[in-house]
Amino acid sequence: DVTTSGKSIEETHPIIKAQADVEIKGLVVSLNRMEKGKGETSALDEINATYGIPTTAIVTMKEVEEYLYNKEVNGTVIIDDAMKKAIDDYYAVYGAK
Template identity: 50%
Template sequence: MTYKEEFIEFLVECGALKFGEFELKSGRIAPYFINTGMFDTGGKIKKLGTYYARAVQEHFGSDFDGIYGPAYKGIPLCISAAMALSEAGLDKGYVFNRKEAKTYADKSQVVGMTLTGQTRLILVDDVITSGKAIRESLDILKTCENPRVKGIVISVNRQEKGKTEKNALKEVEEILGIPIFSIVTLTDIKEYLFNREVSGKVVLDKPMMDKIDLYLDTYGAD
């Protein structure tokens, strides 16, 4: 089993990936929902970090200095990913931003490793919709010696349209000029889970697959 397949089963087992009917922030009614807030124990977040670490290594090797996570969901992601990288023999830094700047002592907008203009960062987040949180993070980093963000790694590419006919991630990627990678894509999830039992139950059968395909006929974008 590949780490991507393991990750898909992990999403299902944790309840982070569900199938049904869900109203998204965009107003769309989707037949699937991804909630990374379900990684709510030490064991789960530790394991999640290993998948981010594998994806970071796959796409960037060791050619970076640290992992950045935007507050709040990105904080445990950058820390757990850095810990997993250390266990794999890559001892890299981590850093995350404060939501509210301190007015005393250390007034830096970030917490963690020291940043310079030569620091090479990989940004990790759960999912990207509009890219607003990412742009806010980049603005913060510009005020902190302006380190170089080499790329972004998220959990799932939902392969949906953004504000145009393009894939939402590709829109954000073009706006930011930074490559974005996901641990898995919706296509990976569909192909692996269709009619497969996970924890004794088939979560993606033919009727649900038909609903997903119908939804993607309207909102899908590779």
């Protein structure tokens, strides 16, 4: 999964719990977009606080940005200075604190 707001776990947690007496041990997402959940903290932090489920991501958007910044692939720079500024501006507004 990719975590943006945490909405998918809000929808699936009760479904999983209703199927059997199961204990959810944790949540691993492929990409943490590092956006605010309902408050100022990240959706993964909110999931942990709300459900008591340990959470982690394979990679964060910040790591993707750092890896691709000024990196050329097939002759094209994936994240140039203008794109990096746009990403940074976006996270200044929507990024978790």
